[in-house]
Amino acid sequence: MTRELEPALRLDAVSKAACDDAQLAERHAIRDALFGRPRGLRHGERWAVKDVSISVGRGETVGILGAKVGDATLLARVMGGVLLPDAGRLDVRGPLAFWSQLGKGFKPMLHVGENLRFYAVLMGAPAEGLDERCRQIISFADLGGSERRRLQDLTRAQVRALAFATLLHIDVRTLVLANVSVPSDDAAFHERASAALARRLRAGSAIVFTQRAQQLPEATDRLFVFKEGGLLSFEDRAAAIAYWELNHADLEAAHAHRTPRAEPEDGDDEPDEGPPAEPPPPCDELAAHVRDVRVRGMPSAINETSFVFDPGEVVTVEFTLAVHADLGSPSIVVQLNAAEVRQPLAVGAVAPPCAMSLVKGKSYRVAIDLAIPRLQRGRFGVTASLVDAGKRPVVLKLFAFGTRTDEPPGTATVFDVRAARVTEER
Amino acid sequence: MTGPDLGKIIHVGRHVFVREFKLRYRRADLGLLWAILPLALAGAMIAHLGTRLGVSGPPGPVPYALRVFLGIVVVQVLVDALDAPQQMARRYSGLLATIPFPGESLLVAALGLVGFNLAIRLTFVAALFAYYDVTPAPTTLLALGCLVVLALVGLALGALIAPVSLLLWDVRFGLPYVTGLLYLATPVFYPVASEGLLGLIHQANPLTHVVRAVSDLVLSGAASVPWPAAAVVVVASLLLSRASFAHYRRAMLRICPHV
Numbered sequence: 001m002t003r004e005l006e007p008a009l010r011l012d013a014v015s016k017a018a019c020d021d022a023q024l025a026e027r028h029a030i031r032d033a034l035f036g037r038p039r040g041l042r043h044g045e046r047w048a049v050k051d052v053s054i055s056v057g058r059g060e061t062v063g064i065l066g067a068k069v070g071d072a073t074l075l076a077r078v079m080g081g082v083l084l085p086d087a088g089r090l091d092v093r094g095p096l097a098f099w100s101q102l103g104k105g106f107k108p109m110l111h112v113g114e115n116l117r118f119y120a121v122l123m124g125a126p127a128e129g130l131d132e133r134c135r136q137i138i139s140f141a142d143l144g145g146s147e148r149r150r151l152q153d154l155t156r157a158q159v160r161a162l163a164f165a166t167l168l169h170i171d172v173r174t175l176v177l178a179n180v181s182v183p184s185d186d187a188a189f190h191e192r193a194s195a196a197l198a199r200r201l202r203a204g205s206a207i208v209f210t211q212r213a214q215q216l217p218e219a220t221d222r223l224f225v226f227k228e229g230g231l232l233s234f235e236d237r238a239a240a241i242a243y244w245e246l247n248h249a250d251l252e253a254a255h256a257h258r259t260p261r262a263e264p265e266d267g268d269d270e271p272d273e274g275p276p277a278e279p280p281p282p283c284d285e286l287a288a289h290v291r292d293v294r295v296r297g298m299p300s301a302i303n304e305t306s307f308v309f310d311p312g313e314v315v316t317v318e319f320t321l322a323v324h325a326d327l328g329s330p331s332i333v334v335q336l337n338a339a340e341v342r343q344p345l346a347v348g349a350v351a352p353p354c355a356m357s358l359v360k361g362k363s364y365r366v367a368i369d370l371a372i373p374r375l376q377r378g379r380f381g382v383t384a385s386l387v388d389a390g391k392r393p394v395v396l397k398l399f400a401f402g403t404r405t406d407e408p409p410g411t412a413t414v415f416d417v418r419a420a421r422v423t424e425e426r
Numbered sequence: 427m428t429g430p431d432l433g434k435i436i437h438v439g440r441h442v443f444v445r446e447f448k449l450r451y452r453r454a455d456l457g458l459l460w461a462i463l464p465l466a467l468a469g470a471m472i473a474h475l476g477t478r479l480g481v482s483g484p485p486g487p488v489p490y491a492l493r494v495f496l497g498i499v500v501v502q503v504l505v506d507a508l509d510a511p512q513q514m515a516r517r518y519s520g521l522l523a524t525i526p527f528p529g530e531s532l533l534v535a536a537l538g539l540v541g542f543n544l545a546i547r548l549t550f551v552a553a554l555f556a557y558y559d560v561t562p563a564p565t566t567l568l569a570l571g572c573l574v575v576l577a578l579v580g581l582a583l584g585a586l587i588a589p590v591s592l593l594l595w596d597v598r599f600g601l602p603y604v605t606g607l608l609y610l611a612t613p614v615f616y617p618v619a620s621e622g623l624l625g626l627i628h629q630a631n632p633l634t635h636v637v638r639a640v641s642d643l644v645l646s647g648a649a650s651v652p653w654p655a656a657a658v659v660v661v662a663s664l665l666l667s668r669a670s671f672a673h674y675r676r677a678m679l680r681i682c683p684h685v
Contacts, residue, residue, distance in 0.1 A: 022684075026593050029684045033589045033677035077683075081526030084679045098526050105521045107445075109452060114445070121441045122527045 007093065008174045008205035009079065010055040014088035016074050017041055018048035037086055049075045050229035051088070056174070061206045063216040065244040066226030075226060076100070076178035076209040094173035095124050099180045103163030108152035112138065115151050116166060123170045133169055140196075141165040142189060157185035161193075168196045175206040181215055213241040292320040318367045320425060327358035363425040438527050439534025442518070446535060447542070461546045465502070469495050472615055481616040488645050489558050492551075496644060497614030499547045500637045503573050505605045506543050507580025510536035511588035512598065515678065519592055523682040529675040533585055540577050562644050569643035572656075576636055579663045582670035589677035592685045612637055 019025035024044040041047065048071035056062050066072025077083040078090060080098025105122065106115045116134045125133055138147055141161040143154070151159065160183040167180075182193045201208075201217050208217060209226075216223070216237075223240040224231040234240035295317050358364060451457050473491035514532040522529055555562060591597040609615075612633045619625040628634045639656070 026684050029680050030590055030593055032680040036676075037680070077523075082523055082679070083683060084676065096526065098524075101524050104524045107449065110445070110448060114448065118441050118445050121438055122521065122525050124527075127437050 006058050007055045007091070008058045008060075009093070009096070009176075009207065010089075010091040011052050011079070011085075012089040012091070013051045013053055014049065014075075014078060014085045014090055015047055015051055016049035016071075016078055016083065017045040017086045018071065018074060019045045037084075039087065047229050049078065049085075052229075052231055053088075054224075054231060056205050056207055058173070058205055059202075060221045061201050061208065061217055061219055062222045062224070063220040063240075064207065064209045064224045064226055064231065065211065065213065065216070065240065066209055067211055070226075071229060072209060072226035073178060076176060076207075079207055080176040080178065092174065095171075096174040096176065097124055097167070097170060097172040098176045098178070099167050100178040102167070102180065102183075103159055106151055106159065106163065108150065110151060111147065112143065112149050112151055112154065112162065113147035116147075116162065119163070119166050120170060123167060124172050125170050137162070137165045137169045140169065140192070142186075157183065160185065161189050164193055168193065168200060173204050175200065175204060176209070177206065178209040179211060179215075181212075213244060216241075291322065292318075294318040313372045314369055315372060316367055316369050318365065321358065321364045321366055323358045323360055323362055323364065326360045329357050358422075365423050365425050367421045435528045435530045436534055438531035439538065442514070442531055442535035443538035446514075446517075446539065458546070461543065462550055465495075465498065465547055466550060469498055472498075476615050488560060492554055492558055492560060493641065494615055495551050495554055496641055497612070497637050499544070499551055500573065500576065500640050501609055501612055501614055501633060502547065503540065503544055503576050504580040504633065505608070506540045507536075507577045508584040508587075508601065508605065510539050511581060511584035511674070512591050512601070513539075515588040515592055519678070519682045519685040522678055523685070529678040530671055532678075533581060533671060533674060536584070537577065537581055540581065544573060544577070560645075563647045565643040565647050569640045572636060572640050572643065575660050575663050578667045582663070582667040585670045585674040589674065589681040592681050608633060 019028060019042075021044050028042055028045070052075060054062070064072065064075075066075070074083065077098070077100070078085050080100065081090075081092065081096060082098060103119070105119060110118075113134055116137055117130060120130065120133060120137070134147070138144060141158070141164075143158060143162060146154065146158075154162070164183050182190055182197060184190045198217065198219070200206075202219060206217070208215070208220070210216060220237065223234045223237055225234065225240055225244050226232075232243070234243065296315060297318075451460070454460055456463075469491070473494045476494065477490055511533060514536045518532055521527070522532075587597055587601075591601075608631075611627050611631050613619070613628060614637060618628050618634065618638065
């Protein structure tokens with residue numbers, strides 16, 4: 001169903017190139033900055049977004065399901081005005097706000113009021129009524145009397161609430177949201193902010209990028225799934241979500257090996273407060289949890305045990321999953337990260353691991369055989385996530401030592417996950 | 427996409443400047459004194475050494491130290507203006523890659539920082555005038571105009587190189603050496619040479635003429651200022667600034683995602 005509305009944001013055959021070799025990408029960027037970007041692809045580039053055309057009308061809410069760390073993020077950033085398209089045309093009518101990292105730019109040593117004023121101005125707040133607006137924000141975040149306190153004296157939950165409250169209090173016609181969720185640390189704030197967000201989405205135009213189907217606003221007028229550089233349109237919400245659930249793990253795995261560079265840090269000497277990370281959910285909200293981990297048949301403790309593996313060695317990792325929600329038949333994605341580095345060096349997926357469904361209230365013994373890739377010396381974490389649409393992933397961590405490949409930075413090898421066996425525990 | 431309006435650029439730029447100011451001095455008990463101490467110490471040392479080493483030239487009606495400080499103020503305006511866009515780009519590239527605010531506002535903030543530093547230095551120089559009992563000429567206001575144009579030129583050049591300096595650190599590391607050479611090639615600590623290699627360098631160095639013009643305007647009136655040439659320089663500066671600022675926004679959007 002296409003609605004004829006005056007467009008608030010229009011993309012006309014927009015394309016965005018990506019280069020998976022970070023060093024090459026930097027050289028291209030320097031040339032682009034000096035001489036402008038030539039048409040077409042250059043050495044090492046591929047189209048991450050290709051010929052996307054979409055018109056978002058005034059008052060319309062569009063949902064786009066896409067992998068969080070994939071090319072969908074590039075499209076979101078182009079729509080949000082922080083990246084230039086490499087081809088095509090982006091037309092925005094009226095003020096636009098891009099919400100991606102809550103509280104980015106907050107400085108712990110500055111006062112709450114000073115941080116708020118600056119953040120609000122960056123997000124588009126006009127000079128008129130700025131003080132009054134800041135008071136409203138502080139009041140909304142339930143932090144009355146905190147204006148002269150340093151940000152570092154607040155809890156991270158309070159900082160998250162403050163950042164989200166700021167976004168809610170800036171008037172713009174068009175919103176682009178990229179994987180932004182309402183802070184859930186405080187139930188009362190969550191309820192208040194969710195209602196305010198719903199009102200904001202109804203009041204203007206919005207494009208909501210998310211990887212979690214449950215984060216899509218109820219009042220979404222149109223739904224798309226971002227796949228292979230383009231947008232697949234779905235008439236029916238349930239069909240879009242079902243398609244996403246079926247393909248989610250594959251898309252995440254496919255994108256993981258060509259992840260765009262991490263968001264650049266604010267280069268101040270003073271450390272940045274934002275963006276505050278969402279805390280892990282309490283245990284009763286987890287879809288499942290992991291216990292009784294064994295590596296090579298030996299008992300292991302999550303996050304605490306170190307092993308030395310040989311390149312090419314096939315290691316069997318077993319664990320028990322206590323399932324707290326119906327998970328269907330999820331995929332298992334295995335990632336290998338260098339210690340303290342989020343971007344995976346290697347990714348592999350088993351999809352789905354078994355014919356049986358993982359049912360709420362039951363426990364399952366899962367065994368994964370994975371082949372250790374060649375690694376440079378260092379400490380590496382192995383993470384196995386159950387991936388299904390909408391549920392928080394269940395994470396298993398252990399550590400490995402080894403020698404890394406000579407792959408260029410920014411790329412990840414395919415992690416060879418040979419097999420996975422799942423049996424129900426009695 | 428059309429660019430943001432000037433009002434918004436100035437509004438955001440003002441807040442960036444205020445934030446920078448607070449971040450810079452909040453944890454310093456001596457506060458603004460740090461804005462003037464480096465200049466005062468370096469200038470005093472150079473003036474002393476210049477006199478001792480005999481590079482100060484023949485004694486004139488204006489004390490050597492005063493001439494040195496006046497010259498430092500002029501050259502430092504250019505140095506600050508060249509460096510400030512780089513500083514701002516380094517500190518705000520992360521924000522520019524996540525929040526769509528006008529990048530030109532960073533240049534407004536950079537101009538604010540240059541202006542603030544200039545104001546501090548001029549206050550210091552004014553105190554020196556009082557100390558040496560020298561009365562500035564009525565054309566001093568025109569000298570301020572020269573400094574504003576110089577700041578604009580520096581900012582325009584700084585804006586051209588700032589985006590690239592984020593990824594190409596040779597630019598970042600090399601700029602202090604270039605500005606150091608600029609100091610040496612400009613008659614700040616010694617008199618203008620009229621012959622030999624140094625004479626050629628002084629003739630070719632535009633900053634020589636600016637330093638002389640400002641000194642003349644402040645100390646003795648506008649006698650040596652070639653007004654038609656000055657008008658051409660002003661117009662060219664404005665055109666350069668306009669082109670450079672337009673380039674800056676797009677260049678930053680290209681570079682910032684890779685920083």
